[in-house]
Amino acid sequence: MNRRHLFGAAAALLATLGLAGCKDDTAPAKQEAAAEAKTYQWKMVTTWPKNYPGLGTGAERLAERVKTMSNGRLTIKVYAAGELVPALEVFDSVSRGTAEIGHGAAYYWKGKVASAQFFTAVPFGLSTPEMNAWLTHGGGQALWDEAYAPFGVKPLAAGNSGMQMGGWYNKEINSLDDLKGLKIRMPGLGGEVLNRLGATTVNLPGGEVFTALQTGVIDATDWVSPYNDLAFGLHKAAKYYYYPGWQEPQAVIELLINQKAYDSLPADLQAILTEAARAATQDMLDDYVYNNALALDELKKQGTLLKRFPDEVLAAMRDESEKVLGELAAQSDLNGRIWASMQAFQAQVTPMHQLTEKELYNWR
Amino acid sequence: MNRRHLFGAAAALLATLGLAGCKDDTAPAKQEAAAEAKTYQWKMVTTWPKNYPGLGTGAERLAERVKTMSNGRLTIKVYAAGELVPALEVFDSVSRGTAEIGHGAAYYWKGKVASAQFFTAVPFGLSTPEMNAWLTHGGGQALWDEAYAPFGVKPLAAGNSGMQMGGWYNKEINSLDDLKGLKIRMPGLGGEVLNRLGATTVNLPGGEVFTALQTGVIDATDWVSPYNDLAFGLHKAAKYYYYPGWQEPQAVIELLINQKAYDSLPADLQAILTEAARAATQDMLDDYVYNNALALDELKKQGTLLKRFPDEVLAAMRDESEKVLGELAAQSDLNGRIWASMQAFQAQVTPMHQLTEKELYNWR
Numbered sequence: 022m023n024r025r026h027l028f029g030a031a032a033a034l035l036a037t038l039g040l041a042g043c044k045d046d047t048a049p050a051k052q053e054a055a056a057e058a059k060t061y062q063w064k065m066v067t068t069w070p071k072n073y074p075g076l077g078t079g080a081e082r083l084a085e086r087v088k089t090m091s092n093g094r095l096t097i098k099v100y101a102a103g104e105l106v107p108a109l110e111v112f113d114s115v116s117r118g119t120a121e122i123g124h125g126a127a128y129y130w131k132g133k134v135a136s137a138q139f140f141t142a143v144p145f146g147l148s149t150p151e152m153n154a155w156l157t158h159g160g161g162q163a164l165w166d167e168a169y170a171p172f173g174v175k176p177l178a179a180g181n182s183g184m185q186m187g188g189w190y191n192k193e194i195n196s197l198d199d200l201k202g203l204k205i206r207m208p209g210l211g212g213e214v215l216n217r218l219g220a221t222t223v224n225l226p227g228g229e230v231f232t233a234l235q236t237g238v239i240d241a242t243d244w245v246s247p248y249n250d251l252a253f254g255l256h257k258a259a260k261y262y263y264y265p266g267w268q269e270p271q272a273v274i275e276l277l278i279n280q281k282a283y284d285s286l287p288a289d290l291q292a293i294l295t296e297a298a299r300a301a302t303q304d305m306l307d308d309y310v311y312n313n314a315l316a317l318d319e320l321k322k323q324g325t326l327l328k329r330f331p332d333e334v335l336a337a338m339r340d341e342s343e344k345v346l347g348e349l350a351a352q353s354d355l356n357g358r359i360w361a362s363m364q365a366f367q368a369q370v371t372p373m374h375q376l377t378e379k380e381l382y383n384w385r
Numbered sequence: 386m387n388r389r390h391l392f393g394a395a396a397a398l399l400a401t402l403g404l405a406g407c408k409d410d411t412a413p414a415k416q417e418a419a420a421e422a423k424t425y426q427w428k429m430v431t432t433w434p435k436n437y438p439g440l441g442t443g444a445e446r447l448a449e450r451v452k453t454m455s456n457g458r459l460t461i462k463v464y465a466a467g468e469l470v471p472a473l474e475v476f477d478s479v480s481r482g483t484a485e486i487g488h489g490a491a492y493y494w495k496g497k498v499a500s501a502q503f504f505t506a507v508p509f510g511l512s513t514p515e516m517n518a519w520l521t522h523g524g525g526q527a528l529w530d531e532a533y534a535p536f537g538v539k540p541l542a543a544g545n546s547g548m549q550m551g552g553w554y555n556k557e558i559n560s561l562d563d564l565k566g567l568k569i570r571m572p573g574l575g576g577e578v579l580n581r582l583g584a585t586t587v588n589l590p591g592g593e594v595f596t597a598l599q600t601g602v603i604d605a606t607d608w609v610s611p612y613n614d615l616a617f618g619l620h621k622a623a624k625y626y627y628y629p630g631w632q633e634p635q636a637v638i639e640l641l642i643n644q645k646a647y648d649s650l651p652a653d654l655q656a657i658l659t660e661a662a663r664a665a666t667q668d669m670l671d672d673y674v675y676n677n678a679l680a681l682d683e684l685k686k687q688g689t690l691l692k693r694f695p696d697e698v699l700a701a702m703r704d705e706s707e708k709v710l711g712e713l714a715a716q717s718d719l720n721g722r723i724w725a726s727m728q729a730f731q732a733q734v735t736p737m738h739q740l741t742e743k744e745l746y747n748w749r
Binding site: 308317374 | 450453454455456509512513514515517518521522523547548549550610611628629630634651652653656657660661663664666667668670671672674675676677678679681682691693699703733734735736737738739740741742743744745746747748749
């Protein structure tokens with residue numbers, strides 16, 4: 022018997038007995054009690070296949086923890102991509118309120134919110150700890166809120182994949198010329214950079230990537246990092262695994278919350294949801310650090326050849342990235358303010374990481 | 386009027402009216418309700434001065450968020466070092482149950498729990514994301530639990546300072562010889578390493594460090610990183626700010642929970658406390674990434690000279706660190722298992738970070 026029932030019983034009883042003398046004492050309490058006792062059953066639509074390693078499983082853990090922390094007052098049923106809505110309709114679904122909450126990545130919504138592209142990953146941009154700190158201390162969250170507000174959606178960081186890999190290639194990249202004419206599956210800003218360097222990028226849904234790579238319809242594809250790429254079997258369709266993941270030095274996984282639904286929650290459930298998202302940022306990174314390491318070992322065992330993009334190629338990618346981002350920033354006042362804020366933050370935090378993380382990883 | 390009062394009123398009413406027919410329906414509900422309505426006022430003792438940047442303020446935010454998430458059912462009053470117990474008695478205080486919860490760093494308890502030294506920072510050891518992943522996925526948490534279990538204390542990671550700096554020096558370190566005879570304030574494993582390299586380390590309480598450095602009683606001191614060091618004024622007592630912080634490539638800030646007090650909480654409050662700690666790990670790192678960057682700028686403005694330990698010196702520090710850690714590992718079966726687990730984890734995760742974070746920070 023849960024609180025709602027108890028309060029129901031108690032209230033009904035008091036009412037039935039018509040104990041007028043008690044009403045003044047208990048009426049406000051009953052109201053408060055009703056608010057506290059109210060339960061919320063939310064639907065979470067996601068951009069991930071069922072039980073997708075790291076990303077989908079992270080969403081499931083977040084929902085489970087919210088349920089436990091709220092003692093069942095806020096339950097979130099997680100739907101894989103396509104179960105309620107297709108992956109790319111998650112933002113609209115949350116905006117309309119069809120689902121109260123969504124789990125995905127901001128750059129999927131670039132067709133609807135051009136500014137969204139800044140909030141997942143920027144080529145040669147902020148590292149994982151820097152991106153998290155920009156959102157919470159550098160003004161990033163306020164800009165993200167501003168970008169989604171017209172759609173009645175509140176965004177929260179709820180995970181990070183950490184730095185990704187450069188992608189799977191069936192042709193070696195020894196110079197800039199080797200990119201020319203290459204057919205590469207790469208969406209977003211990274212894809213635009215490769216186009217400008219002479220490649221032809223295509224955007225294929227996940228389900229078609231493996232076959233396209235195996236049959237030679239594409240010569241290369243980006244994906245995520247060993248944890249996801251191994252599960253996806255890409256090592257069976259490509260010879261070379263290129264690094265570094267210049268296009269995604271980190272990738273924020275986001276929680277999309279319908280603003281009206283969020284506002285309808287009592288303060289404790291709002292806090293539980295917000296802290297669960299913050300905890301999930303840590304939780305998902307732990308998952309990737311560990312499982313990427315195991316998967317990298319397995320890929321090596323299965324014969325994957327690791328290759329590094331030549332400095333000449335990385336330098337050209339970096340120059341083009343700056344141009345592409347500059348043009349995106351010029352598209353709107355908001356884009357301009359977001360990019361200026363990110364660049365200023367990167368300039369601010371880089372010197373400290375030169376003295377610390379850079380030194381540490383160079384000892385290894 | 387809170388739930389407890391309401392249930393009191395309702396129960397009293399039902400009882401008074403002697404509605405026997407209702408008793409069977411409401412008795413279990415009343416019991417559950419009583420459990421849910423129970424509030425817990427906890428005391429948190431900490432090793433930090435009042436409002437200590439990053440560490441003390443992080444403890445305050447954690448307590449505030451637990452209060453909000455629990456709708457006031459679990460309130461935690463935070464006490465600075467010395468308010469209830471001295472900093473170094475925090476562990477004992479939580480173990481005895483004088484305080485239900487504590488906030489500090491594991492290596493402060495090395496006199497009582499030799500294994501504790503592994504759970505804050507290890508020279509030349511795991512990075513911040515690696516340490517967090519070792520605790521949650523690499524078996525670290527279970528070993529930490531085992532180390533504290535005899536004292537009835539449950540440890541949780543609840544913050545991280547990120548990588549620290551090498552310390553403040555009034556003499557330049559251009560070769561190993563320059564360390565010989567130097568008086569350095571450095572506790573823990575790092576201090577032991579410096580002793581073996583010919584320095585004489587002393588452990589001074591924070592309050593005495595500044596004067597000792599200014600008056601030449603010591604030639605150098607470690608502290609934390611710009612955020613804390615600037616606030617502490619160390620730049621006014623030393624010329625050179627050395628990097629990298631080889632002795633603390635990261636530093637876990639811990640929550641100590643009295644096991645009996647933890648077990649007395651209902652499942653939802655246990656989950657709120659656990660997730661609040663996980664979220665605090667992210668929250669504190671964000672705070673350090675941002676404020677270290679600002680403080681580093683300010684230190685440069687005030688004339689602090691940044692110096693890097695020569696490779697020859699770092700190499701010797703690294704060799705001695707391995708010996709010191711090997712000896713600590715040999716002291717007990719548990720120490721041996723902890724160190725073997727950490728070393729295996731570092732070997733497992735390092736190759737992936739060579740392809741990712743190392744590349745990223747070298748672009749900068």
